[in-house]
Structure formats: C-alpha cells, structure tokens
Amino acid sequence: MKLKIQAVNFEMASQLEKFIEKKTDRFARHLQPEDELEVKMTVVKPATNMNKETQVRISGMFAEKTCDTFEEGLSECIAALEKQIEKRKNN
Helix, strand or coil: CEEEEEEEEECCCHHHHHHHHHHHHHHHHHHCCCCCCEEEEEEECCCCCCCCEEEEEEECCCEEECCCHHHHHHHHHHHHHHHHHHHHCCC
C-alpha cells in the first residue's frame, strides 16, 4: 500500500505524520501493494473552531470530515471507511 499525505494551508508536524501512518496501517490487509491511500488535510480559512478538514480516499471509497483537530477528523474518516469496507464485503 502506498500512502500519500497532503497538507494544505499548514506545515505538518512529524507527530501528525506518524499518527496518520499508524492509523492507516490497518488498511494494508485490505489493499494490494500497488494500491494508494490518499490523506488530504486542510486548514479552512479563517481560523475558527471546526476548521480542520480531513479527506481520505482509498480503493474507490471516500470519507471527509471537518473537526477541531486533524487526529479527530482522521479517526472519524477511518471509522466511516471501515463501515464502507464492511458493506462491500457483505454485498
């Protein structure tokens, strides 16, 4: 699995990058080595509460959440994608 991370309107700290790698690692068993998992994080201007937008795209599935923190947004996106994967398995 190839992981592509994009940060828009902010500089990503290494802690956040490690958090993303750890959280997205669980998808490795669902993907082929050549599959790509894309994470895009954007700080929406102007700076207010709930201004961190997180998007995750994986194998034709997509989740997008806006939260107070990127960690919260990523966790919610992953939960949504896991539901989508379960739905695909059951169909």
